[in-house]
Each structure stands twice: as C-alpha cells, then as structure tokens.
Amino acid sequence: xxxxxxxxxxxxxxxxxxxxxxxxxxxxxxxxxxxxxxxxxxxxxxxxxxxxxxxxxxxxxxxxxxxxxxxxxxxxxxxxxxxxxxxxxxxxxxxxxxxxxxxxxxxxxxxxxxxxxxxxxxxxxxxxxxxxxxxxxxxxxxxxxxxxxxxxxxxxxxxxxxxxxxxxxxxxxxxxxxxxxxxxxxxxxxxxxxxxxxxxx
Numbered sequence: 325x326x327x328x329x330x331x332x333x334x335x336x337x338x339x340x341x342x343x344x345x346x347x348x349x350x351x352x353x354x355x356x357x358x359x360x361x362x363x364x365x366x367x368x369x370x371x372x373x374x375x376x377x378x379x380x381x382x383x384x385x386x387x388x389x390x391x392x393x394x395x396x397x398x399x400x401x402x403x404x405x406x407x408x409x410x411x412x413x414x415x416x417x418x419x420x421x422x423x424x425x426x427x428x429x430x431x432x433x434x435x436x437x438x439x440x441x442x443x444x445x446x447x448x449x450x451x452x453x454x455x456x457x458x459x460x461x462x463x464x465x466x467x468x469x470x471x472x473x474x475x476x477x478x479x480x481x482x483x484x485x486x487x488x489x490x491x492x493x494x495x496x497x498x499x500x501x502x503x504x505x506x507x508x509x510x511x512x513x514x515x516x517x518x519x520x521x522x523x524x525x
Contacts, residue, residue, distance in 0.1 A: 328364040332375050339373045405516040410507050416524035417503040425495035427468075429487040430478065434468040436488070438495060450489035453482045 331341040340359065362375060372385035384398060391398040400408075422439045436442065449464035456462045463479040466488065470476075480488060506522055513519045 328369075330362045330364055330369050330373075330375065332360050332362055334360050334377075337375045337377065339369060339371050339375060341371055342369065400516055402514075402516055402519070405519045406510050406513065409510050409519050409522060413503060413506050413510070413522075413524055417499050420499045420502075420524070421496055425491065427488050427491035429480065429484045429491060430468075432471065434470050434478075436466065436468045436492070438492065443492065443496075446485075446489055446492050449480070449485050453485045457482065 326344050329343045330339045331343055332339055342364070370385070374385065386393070387398055390401060390404040392401045393399075424435055424438050426433050426435050428434075436446070446466060449466060453462065453464060460482075463481060464485045465477040466480055466485070467475065467477045502524075506524065509522050510519055513522065
C-alpha cells in the first residue's frame with residue numbers, strides 16, 4: 325500500500341515536498357534539519373503549502389502578495405480589490421466618455437462622436453465662433469448622425485455650436501461625476517464582496 329506523506333519544515337510549517345512510501349517496506353525517518361513527515365489522507369496538498377501543527381490543517385501556499393489568509397483560504401486583500409476595481413471603473417468611464425452623446429443644438433436630437441479627435445474638433449469650432457463672434461454669417465461644420473441614421477457634416481451657427489460645446493462638456497462631466505461616486509463607494513466598502521458589487525452599469 326502506498327501512503328502519501330508531506331515533508332514539512334518544522335520551524336515554518338512549510339511543505340517542502342510530497343513523498344510516497346510503500347508500507348510494505350520498513351521505513352524510519354530521522355531528521356537533523358528540523359523536518360518531519362505528516363501522513364496525508366486525501367488532502368490536496370502541494371509543496372509550498374503551510375501546515376498548522378496545532379490544528380493539523382493544511383493551507384494552500386499564498387498565490388501572490390496580493391492575497392491574505394482568511395481562515396484556511398487565501399482571498400484577495402481588500403486594498404488590492406479596491407485598486408483593481410477603481411482601475412476597471414476608470415477604464416469604463418473612458419469608454420463611456422468616447423462613446424458619443426446626443427445634442428439638440430440643431431433643434432432636433434443628433435448624435436455626435438466624442439473621441440479625442442472629435443472633442444478637439446468641437447472645442448476648436450467653439451473657439452473659432454468666439455473669435456469670429458461679430459461675423460453673423462459664420463457657420464461651423466460638425467459631423468453628426470440624425471434620428472434617421474444619416475451621417476453628415478452639418479452647419480452650426482454661433483448659438484448652435486456653443487450649445488453643442490456645452491452639451492459635450494455636460495456629457496463628459498456626467499461620466500466623471502459618476503466615476504467619482506463609484507470610487508467613493510469603493511473607498512467606503514468594507515469587504516471585497518461589496519467592492520466587486522460596485523460596477524459601472
């Protein structure tokens with residue numbers, strides 16, 4: 325009959341190796357290095373795991389410094405969980421910002437792009453309008469999509485382009501405010517479960 329034994333460093337409780345022994349062959353283990361053998365039944369034990377001599381319980385090796393021991397299980401630390409979730413929310417916020425927005429600057433609802441280039445284009449047209457405020461015939465062309473799905477570069481008057489600029493700022497500000505609220509909730513969370521529940525949607 326083959327038995328599994330864990331070779332354990334007594335001082336640290338760390339499992340150094342798993343040894344299989346045939347009970348039909350007499351075996352005596354003596355250690356001068358502070359090691360001991362512990363008989364294993366069906367426990368899924370591996371080298372690097374930890375053995376608590378008082379409770380006779382094995383705990384899996386720490387997956388990484390990001391994990392802390394909770395009972396006999398390693399769980400992601402609260403601080404790391406918060407940092408990861410904040411990063412995920414920041415990415416989601418960026419996606420929401422550049423996903424586009426709706427403005428009624430032209431009198432009806434139109435959808436505008438809001439990627440970095442589009443933001444610069446709208447901002448540039450607003451600045452141009454302010455510089456040429458005395459030119460009543462000025463128009464600024466901005467690409468947008470109407471409710472019928474038609475995409476075109478449409479003329480915007482001074483008032484329309486400035487309203488569009490305000491709508492673009494409002495869109496971005498709304499996403500950033502949502503991010504602030506989500507991150508504040510993460511900071512106040514007391515468990516990793518609570519942190520994981522705080523998502524963008």
